[in-house]
Amino acid sequence: MEIVLQNIGKQFKNGTRALDHVTFTIPQGEFVSVIGPSGAGKTTLFRILNGMETPGDGAVLFDGSDISSMSGTARKNVKRSIGTIYQDFCLVENSTCLANVLTACLPDMGFFPAVFGVYGKERRAEALKFLDRVGLSEKSEEPVKNLSGGQKQRAAIARALMRHPKVLLADEPAASLDPVTGRQILTLLKEIQKKDGVTILMNSHNLEFSQELSDRIIGLKDGNVVFDGTPSEMNEEILRNIYISLEDSHLS
Numbered sequence: 023m024e025i026v027l028q029n030i031g032k033q034f035k036n037g038t039r040a041l042d043h044v045t046f047t048i049p050q051g052e053f054v055s056v057i058g059p060s061g062a063g064k065t066t067l068f069r070i071l072n073g074m075e076t077p078g079d080g081a082v083l084f085d086g087s088d089i090s091s092m093s094g095t096a097r098k099n100v101k102r103s104i105g106t107i108y109q110d111f112c113l114v115e116n117s118t119c120l121a122n123v124l125t126a127c128l129p130d131m132g133f134f135p136a137v138f139g140v141y142g143k144e145r146r147a148e149a150l151k152f153l154d155r156v157g158l159s160e161k162s163e164e165p166v167k168n169l170s171g172g173q174k175q176r177a178a179i180a181r182a183l184m185r186h187p188k189v190l191l192a193d194e195p196a197a198s199l200d201p202v203t204g205r206q207i208l209t210l211l212k213e214i215q216k217k218d219g220v221t222i223l224m225n226s227h228n229l230e231f232s233q234e235l236s237d238r239i240i241g242l243k244d245g246n247v248v249f250d251g252t253p254s255e256m257n258e259e260i261l262r263n264i265y266i267s268l269e270d271s272h273l274s
């Protein structure tokens with residue numbers, strides 16, 4: 023699924039302008055890191071892409087269709103094909119790994135099966151397959167609260183895969199993890215991109231990982247795209263421009 027952002031602007035009610043004229047295209051299957059200092063607009067951009075925020079200006083096109091003019095069903099299908107994983111995992115701590123992965127099926131289930139958690143054999147088998155894929159087959163019946171941070175992020179990835187996403191938005195996926203575990207999680211995302219052709223859009227403060235794993239890096243600063251290129255096109259001067267503000271440069 024090709025994603026096109028055309029002149030996206032977002033101003034919050036308190037007057038903060040989080041995004042301004044953001045324009046870029048992401049073809050299916052690319053691994054893109056969005057980098058930039060705190061407050062640059064990265065999370066706002068991700069929230070617009072997964073439908074949690076609406077842009078004030080501009081248009082978001084999925085495979086050429088503007089999301090705002092799609093029918094309810096078409097919009098639902100687009101939303102279904104975009105999975106998100108978060109820094110703080112967003113799992114139900116007292117439920118098992120398997121139960122957490124199965125919650126991905128709830129939107130497609132009828133009222134009573136959903137309320138009583140009657141997922142059926144096929145869904146359970148598929149959830150176990152994804153837990154195995156992320157290296158958690160031994161932990162399927164373990165409550166999430168007993169897992170390490172890295173294992174929790176693996177469970178969250180399995181839950182996202184359960185919806186067969188075309189795009190995975192990874193909002194600071196390694197920020198709560200130690201560097202070794204963080205690298206393992208990002209390597210798993212890279213493998214999902216390579217093997218399944220899933221587009222990965224990652225928001226990260228870890229430049230080393232972003233440069234190593236990404237096909238492309240988009241640099242945001244004050245809501246504007248100030249860099250869009252390959253990791254090899256990135257250099258010290260560009261990084262300084264992205265991360266150091268005019269006020270900071272006067273201090274040094």
Ligand SMILES: Nc1ncnc2c1ncn2[C@@H]1O[C@H](COP(=O)(O)OP(=O)(O)OP(=O)(O)O)[C@@H](O)[C@H]1O
Nearest residue numbers: 034035036038040059060061062063064065066067
């Ligand atoms: N709901 C909101 N209401 C008002 N302002 C907001 C809201 N959400 C974000 N902002 C503001 O929009 C700007 C961009 O925020 P955003 O969270 O997108 O930045 P970010 O690049 O993800 O930062 P970080 O790396 O710290 O997570 C910031 O100035 C922030 O304070």
